Amino acid sequence: MSLAIGDTAPPFSLPTTEGATVSLDGLDGPAAVAVVFTCNHCPYAQAWEDRINEVARDYGGRGVRLVAINANDATTHPADSFDAMVRRAREKGYVFPYAHDESQAVARAYGAERTPEVFLFDGDRRLVYHGAVDDSADPGAVKVRYVRDALDAVLAGQAPSRAETAPVGCTVKWRRSG
């Protein structure tokens, strides 16, 4: 089950494509943290990745940190292997840490179901927005920019007017038992 609005961000510590480790505790005092579950192979993730990168770039100087996490099982979806993640991050010029949740424990703790799926936390690490990046996979058809609107609200010290939307994307590819 996904986190509920107001829940505290579950901690994580994961390797990134830059050869570092990203952890929730290590994100020094930002005003907000966006945790985005995404991946390489999914067409929805690919459709939104440039916009995710733009959010990280546009809000990075305003105390917002964005972390992307790929939890997909690379044995069934090799395009989501760690090596492929490294290539993707370089090719697309990601300005955010792209982390690998190989055990899938973080995705389970957050209750992530889709890629991409955004969990936005305020400065106290309370969930204030959960859902899609915006209202269309087609960048030319976007009418409502959910994450940007939520970030603007948080940075103004307010609660987002829209706290939840339905994430649209591929399912997280869980490891199969047995």
Next chain:
Amino acid sequence: MAVRYLFNRTCPSHEAGLELLLRAGRAAGVAIDLEVYEVTADEEAERLRFAGSPTYLVAGRDIAALPQDVPFAAESCRAYRLQDGRIGPLPDIDDLVAALAAAEEETA
């Protein structure tokens, strides 16, 4: 024209993908003999060379080249290269229209 529409309901584009096909048929002026089939098992995806939902087989042929590095798995969304270079969950309608028209011409 025989069109097989392969999909998996875990991928959110399946309804829009079917509407797109019907619109393409009207635009191409091609009567579509439609079979809608849900792929639910990986073994079936492998056998059908199902590279993700939705997949369009027009007169038995996939309308797009099979992507690299993507397994034949039931619960996958298909990535289509759009005419402007972007990747999307559905093809451009113009590509569907062209595939239908070409198949129609071959069988005429």
